[in-house]
Amino acid sequence: MPVQIRRPDRRECERCGRVERWNEAADAWRVDGGGGDVFCIHEWDINGAFLPFEGTED
Template identity: 55%
Template structure:
């Protein structure tokens, strides 16, 4: 059995509403829409409900 880690592809700050998406070409997060508050210490919506681990059975 192996485990695959699936990182998040998008995130939103719960404080200022800033939305970001992951860009594979740039290998980093990019703003997707409004910048939100540039002085915000972002609280991303990635929490216990996001499951990055997926178990798979190898034959």
Template identity: 60%
Template sequence: MVEIEPPTRRSCERCGREDVWNEEANNWVIRVDGGERLVGDRHCIHEWDINGGYSPIVEDGEA
């Protein structure tokens, strides 16, 4: 059996902004670390680190 597992974290390769997936909001939200929001540069055109190297396919060994 194969499952699709979407990413739960992403970070911008240009400015360092970090987002996490919020299930309740069904949306990405800025990650908070030690009370600090990791916003990066708000004017950046974000280059997320989710690319061709990321595989959302998870196999449980029954396939």
């Protein structure tokens, strides 16, 4: 079975509330609706628990 790349299409900063969405065309995160603190060292809610690849638990 091929490796599936699991990529969230949305992430939110747990510190300042900034929300970003994945832009497929730009292949980059883009701010969704503005807001947040530009000086914040963003703590994304997908950190830690998110596994970028399927089947890599071992």
